[in-house]
Every structure is written in C-alpha cells, then in structure tokens.
Amino acid sequence: xxxxxxxxxxxxxxxxxxxxxxxYEAMKTDDRTVILGEDVGAxxxxxxxxxxxxxxxxxxxxxxxxxxxxSIVGIAVGMAMEGLxxxxxxxxxxxxxxxxxxxxxxxxxxxxxxxGEYTCPLVIRTPYGGGVRGALSHSxxxxxxxxxxxxxxxxxxxxxxxxxxxxNASIDDPDPVLFxxxxxxxxxxxxxxxxxxxxxPLGKANILKEGTQLSVVxxxxxxxxxxxxxxxxxxxxxxxxxxxxxxxxxxxxxTILRSVEKTRKLLIVHEDNKFGGIGAEISAMVAEEALFHLxxxxxxxxxxxxxxxxxxxxxxxxxxxSPGEMxxxxxxxVKF
Amino acid sequence: xxxxITMPQxxxxxxxxxxxxxxxxxxxSVDKYEAFVEVSxxxxxxxxxxxxxxxxxxxxxxxxxxxxxxxxxxxxDEVGAATSAPSAPPQASHAPAAPAAAVxxxxxxxxxxxxxxxxxxxxxxxxxxxxxGASPAVRRLxxxxxxxxxxxxxxxxxxxxxxxxxxxxxxxxxxxxxGQAIASSPxxxxxxxxxxxxxxxxxxIPGTIVPLNQARRIIAERMVESKxxxxxxxxMVEIDVTNVWKWRTREKDRFERETGYKLTLLxxxxxxxxxxLAAFPLMNAKFxxxxxxxxxxxxxxxxxxxxxxxVVPVIKRADQMSIKGLAIAGGELIDxxxxxxxxxxxxxxxxxxxxxxxxxxxxxxxxxINGGQAGIVTMETVVKKPVVRDxxxxxxxxxxxxxxxxxxxxxxxxxxxxxxxxxxKRLEKMGPEGSL
Numbered sequence: 001x002x003x004x005x006x007x008x009x010x011x012x013x014x015x016x017x018x019x020x021x022x023x024y025e026a027m028k029t030d031d032r033t034v035i036l037g038e039d040v041g042a043x044x045x046x047x048x049x050x051x052x053x054x055x056x057x058x059x060x061x062x063x064x065x066x067x068x069x070x071s072i073v074g075i076a077v078g079m080a081m082e083g084l085x086x087x088x089x090x091x092x093x094x095x096x097x098x099x100x101x102x103x104x105x106x107x108x109x110x111x112x113x114x115x116g117e118y119t120c121p122l123v124i125r126t127p128y129g130g131g132v133r134g135a136l137s138h139s140x141x142x143x144x145x146x147x148x149x150x151x152x153x154x155x156x157x158x159x160x161x162x163x164x165x166x167x168n169a170s171i172d173d174p175d176p177v178l179f180x181x182x183x184x185x186x187x188x189x190x191x192x193x194x195x196x197x198x199x200x201p202l203g204k205a206n207i208l209k210e211g212t213q214l215s216v217v218x219x220x221x222x223x224x225x226x227x228x229x230x231x232x233x234x235x236x237x238x239x240x241x242x243x244x245x246x247x248x249x250x251x252x253x254x255t256i257l258r259s260v261e262k263t264r265k266l267l268i269v270h271e272d273n274k275f276g277g278i279g280a281e282i283s284a285m286v287a288e289e290a291l292f293h294l295x296x297x298x299x300x301x302x303x304x305x306x307x308x309x310x311x312x313x314x315x316x317x318x319x320x321x322s323p324g325e326m327x328x329x330x331x332x333x334v335k336f
Numbered sequence: 337x338x339x340x341i342t343m344p345q346x347x348x349x350x351x352x353x354x355x356x357x358x359x360x361x362x363x364x365s366v367d368k369y370e371a372f373v374e375v376s377x378x379x380x381x382x383x384x385x386x387x388x389x390x391x392x393x394x395x396x397x398x399x400x401x402x403x404x405x406x407x408x409x410x411x412x413d414e415v416g417a418a419t420s421a422p423s424a425p426p427q428a429s430h431a432p433a434a435p436a437a438a439v440x441x442x443x444x445x446x447x448x449x450x451x452x453x454x455x456x457x458x459x460x461x462x463x464x465x466x467x468x469g470a471s472p473a474v475r476r477l478x479x480x481x482x483x484x485x486x487x488x489x490x491x492x493x494x495x496x497x498x499x500x501x502x503x504x505x506x507x508x509x510x511x512x513x514x515g516q517a518i519a520s521s522p523x524x525x526x527x528x529x530x531x532x533x534x535x536x537x538x539x540x541i542p543g544t545i546v547p548l549n550q551a552r553r554i555i556a557e558r559m560v561e562s563k564x565x566x567x568x569x570x571x572m573v574e575i576d577v578t579n580v581w582k583w584r585t586r587e588k589d590r591f592e593r594e595t596g597y598k599l600t601l602l603x604x605x606x607x608x609x610x611x612x613l614a615a616f617p618l619m620n621a622k623f624x625x626x627x628x629x630x631x632x633x634x635x636x637x638x639x640x641x642x643x644x645x646x647v648v649p650v651i652k653r654a655d656q657m658s659i660k661g662l663a664i665a666g667g668e669l670i671d672x673x674x675x676x677x678x679x680x681x682x683x684x685x686x687x688x689x690x691x692x693x694x695x696x697x698x699x700x701x702x703x704x705i706n707g708g709q710a711g712i713v714t715m716e717t718v719v720k721k722p723v724v725r726d727x728x729x730x731x732x733x734x735x736x737x738x739x740x741x742x743x744x745x746x747x748x749x750x751x752x753x754x755x756x757x758x759x760x761k762r763l764e765k766m767g768p769e770g771s772l
Contacts, residue, residue, distance in 0.1 A: 264471075264473050264499050291472045292472045292473060292475070292476040293472070293473050293476070294471055294472050294473050295471045295472075295473040295474060295498055295499040295500075296471060335492070335493055336492055336493050336496070336498075
C-alpha cells in the first residue's frame, strides 16, 4: 500500500529483489520457514532469488528437490499440516500440472476435510507469463486453472512493494496460497519497497489511477501496460480508472463494483486466454451485481484461444495485448 | 408463451400510431391472422392481425392513445401455453389475479418492473427497437429521473443515448423536451398579455385547444415541409367541359347501375391528366439532389376531403386505365376513405395529384403540392357561362377552371403552361360521344 513517502525507510528494488528480500526476512525471522523446489539450493534458483540461502540456512531449510512437482507440493502439504511454513517453488508455472492433485485435491481441501483440525499454511511460488520469448513451455498463465478451486488463494502482484506485502501475508496465511510472479516484470519493474516487515491483506485490489469514464481491471504485467495506456488516454482528455487486482482470489468485488458504479464501463485485460478466464468471472460478477450501472457492454481484452504462446516473435506479439491495443480498446469503450 | 405485440410500422416514414379501437378485449381469444386491434396512423386505419392464436392477456395502450412504432401494445398468451395449464381457466373465474401469478410468475412480475417510470418499457423485442442502444444504466437513470429516452439526443457512438446524456437531460428538469413542446403553444398568448400593459383589451376569453390527432399533425408537418422545400408557382386555365359533361350525364345512370359507383367528371379529368403527363413527363417527376427523378409509373393521387382530415389515396398506373377503370378505381378509394378503411398501399406511391376542389363552388384555388411530386392540379366548380366563341358568337357553355401548382425546381412556367394547355385541349375534345 504505502509505496514510498516516508523517506529514509524504503529501498528501490525490482520484483526479483523484492521476492528475495521477503523470503530472506521470512527465513531469518521464523525458523518454521522452509523453501523447497528445483534448483533453489545450490543453484540459488534460476533467477537467483535464493542465491546463497542454502549457505546461510542450511540444506534442511533450503531443499533442492528432484524434478517432481507432485512431490514438491505433496511434501510441502505435509510440512504445512505439521506446523512448518513451507514456501514451495515450481520453477516455471508451465510445469505445475503434475502437482495439480496435490494443490487442488489436497492443499485446498485440508481445512475442510479435517473440519478445521488441520490447516495448510503453504505458499506455492511460481514464475508465470510470457513476453520473454519463453515459447510453449515458459510462457503460460495458469491462474484460471486454479481459480475455480475454493480453499485456494491466488495472488499476482505487479509492483515490488506489493510483492513484499503480499508474500508476507501469504506466508502468514493459515491456508494455501498460489503466489504468481510474472517473469517479465522480474527485472523490468522497479519501485520503492518499504523497509521492515509489513503485510498487504490478501483480497484487496489497488486503484492505481483514478478515472471517471472507464474502469480497467488487470493484474500482473498487464497492469503496467494498462496504466501506460490509461496515462496516454489522459493526455487525450479521457479519464480511465486502473485497478490492479493484486489478489485474484479472493477477489476484491467491492473495489470493482464501486469503480464500475462510478464509471459505468468495464474493461478487463489479462494475458491469459479469454475463454473461462479471470475476466469471465469478473464480467459475470459485475453483470450480476451492477447491471443497472452499466452503460456499455463489458469488454475483455485477452489472449486468443490457441494452445500456447508461440516462440516466433510475431506469434508472441499476436498472443499478447500491447499497450497500444489496450489504449484502443479503452478509447472505444469511453466513446461508446 | 406470452407474445408481446408492438405498434406496427404502417408505412416507411410512419413513426407512431394511434390505437383507434380494440376489436378484442382482455380475455378474448384470438386466432392467428385475426384482426384484434385497429390502428390509425398517417391517414390510414389498419386492422392489425394477430401473429399467434391465443388469448389477449393484457392491453397496454388505451384507445385514442398514440405511441411510437415498436412500443408494446398488447400481450397475447399463445394457445400452447394455455394447454399446458389446463386448470387455469376455471381458477380464473374464481380469483382472477391469483392464477396469473401462479401460472406465469416471471413475466407477471418482470413486466411492471420494467414498464414503470419510463412508460415505454423494456419488456419485449419491440421496446428494443424503440430504445435501441439504451444500456441498463441508461434505462435505470431514465426511470429514476422520469425521462423519456426517446426525447434525448444521444452523444454516444452512432447517436446512442449514454448515461451521461440522461443525467444532462435530468439537469434540465424532468422531461424538459416535453415540457418545452407543451409550453410553446400556449406560452405566446400568455406572454403577449402581461399584466399592467397598455392594452385596453383587458380580459380576453381564453380559447380552447383542439388536440392534434395523428392525421392533423402529419398533414401539418407535410404541408409545412412541402411549402418550405418546394418553391410553388401557380397557373390556371379555363376549360370548356360542355361536351364531356354531356357525355358524363348521358352515361352516369347506366354506369351506377352496372358498377355501383357514381360517375363524376373526375375519371374523365384524370384520363386527360395522364395523357398530358405522358406528353410532359417532367410533370411526373420529382426533385432530388442527384437530379430530376422521372417516374415511369403514373400514379395519380386523388385528394378526398373528410370531415376531420384530408386523405390522398392513389390510383396506381392510372395511365393504363380507361375512363371506366379510373371511375371504378376512384370510386373504390373514395368509398374506402369515407369508411376509414384505406390501407397503407392505398396511400403510397403517388407521382402526381388531382384535387377535385369544386364541389363546394370553389372557382380557383392554390393547392399545396404533395411532397415529392412536381405538381398538383385542381378541378374547380363547373359553371354555365356565356362564352364568346371563335366565330364571335356567344354561347352558354359549361366552364371549369383548372389550377396548377408546380414545383419550380422541377419545371418552369413554359412546361407547366404547356401541360395545362394540353390538358385543356384534351378535355375539350372529349365527348359528347365516346365509349368509357
């Protein structure tokens, strides 16, 4: 929330550094914290997030696992149920599928199945998203696959300060959280990160820019592009409100509805493909709860329904929405 | 299921219609294609056939009320819906309100929720046509602010009325447009007599307002439009109709016996007119920005004065008819007009108009052109006059003036007077012998 302001007490970081700093703090301050995943130990994670952690905290708390995602999450579920605070890493979200059963069938249902006797305070971190020439196996957005699952929280921060506040909240949370880190923002996005421990409540969106003629809801990388587009439109005299969801589930219905009731128009922008995506749920929610405030059809700008993001640059560009496309969609809706 | 019937569009340019008479009441059964309501629009009275077989559930517009085309006017329960609930009729006789709610709760509740306030409602496909592009927000705001969306000029894409447009209109006061329209006619009278003025004419007795019915309003619009857009020029000829009058007098009794229609001078006149139109095709044209559109069809409108309004039904392809054919076609149209049974087709397509104006003794008149035509020609009263003939003899002849108003954009006096002279010559050649 508080991004900078109080002068000497913040540090400029990018998103990778924010993850690293937060994990380090969690490891340092709570010895129940355990990190496990492929290459998180000796290699220090492929993005160097946990570089040297193994030297400081030892291989019992920074665990290199086999390439076996089901085991990573399965083991972490057990750790969490027995009182540890595991932060499991899936090296790329593209490889999370083998762990689907452990996440959906086990972690998300633990509290319910045990009638509250057990909880599963597990964080699963995973880099996701495209725009980095990652091709078919290093570009996917997985949020919609897990979005349907009650008992699972999903977080997708866009800014370093939010990364820290939300990762802290996720580690503190008594239930499983899927923590999605957009690869392209890792080193691209820098910002002031307050020093010291703080949390940002899960399920709270952030209005990045106020506006009166259109509400734009997004998350992850596209938040930055949507903001860029909205600022461009501001120069054209069009007033667009930009909401960073930050948490995909629980979803901050209140912020979205209040915004739509003000602007009467809604655009949802996400990198994931359109059909059954996060935008579908937001659309349905707004249609159910704010229909008589809508002055235009709800619009979703999202990826085409193709199996994957291609490697070839034109294919990748075609799959992704550019700030220019976002601006055009915004313009059309404002003028509708 | 329930079918919502909307005000039909009877004619291309017709935007509203008046429910003249409900031929069926609520609860009456109606067959598919059976007329259930009579609607009057721009001079037409049309019976509207039911699109379904069923029972009239609701009548949404009262007799005499005028609504926009597309506005729901009635709800008919289709017969299929009734058979699925066979117990409904007996219940209905005991407690009329209850079964409706029990059998079809959703429509019964939904309808008032939308039709409140704005009045025109969003219950049916017809409303979509009227309120095209009205978003849920616009509908809600219009309802809350008691604004008729159709009175607002939209600023959205393709002229869509936006929520902001509704709010802007609401800031001008509820139904500002309607208010202004109503105020505009009485206001000048009130304003021109301020208290304490110098006028010695102190207390004028207030007059009354005769509300504009549909036909009156449309006549007013059309007349203003025609006078405004077409520069009228005028000319008159005097025609010796002695011989044709004799011919007509000789034939009329037999004609009426055989056909049931009266034989007047009109078909003779129209016959001469269509022949003259053939000789002067620009008189059968109309002005368009692209050029003069010369009609191939010769469709002659005949102006018929009724007690309440004027109607101009059209004899199609009048140039292909004999005098007898014209007499029958004209007789049919006059008969329909008097009974208020003219249909849309009867009134459409005119290319030139004849106004038989002389019945009450008019000797000359300056008619207004029927919009989209080059001219209108009148038949004035036939009077017996002493006439100096070519051989300087004086004779008593039956004389009739014929006046022509022409659209000076289409033709000039040269063509117009040529047309009139041609018409005169043709009529004077008719009779006293001949076959109809």
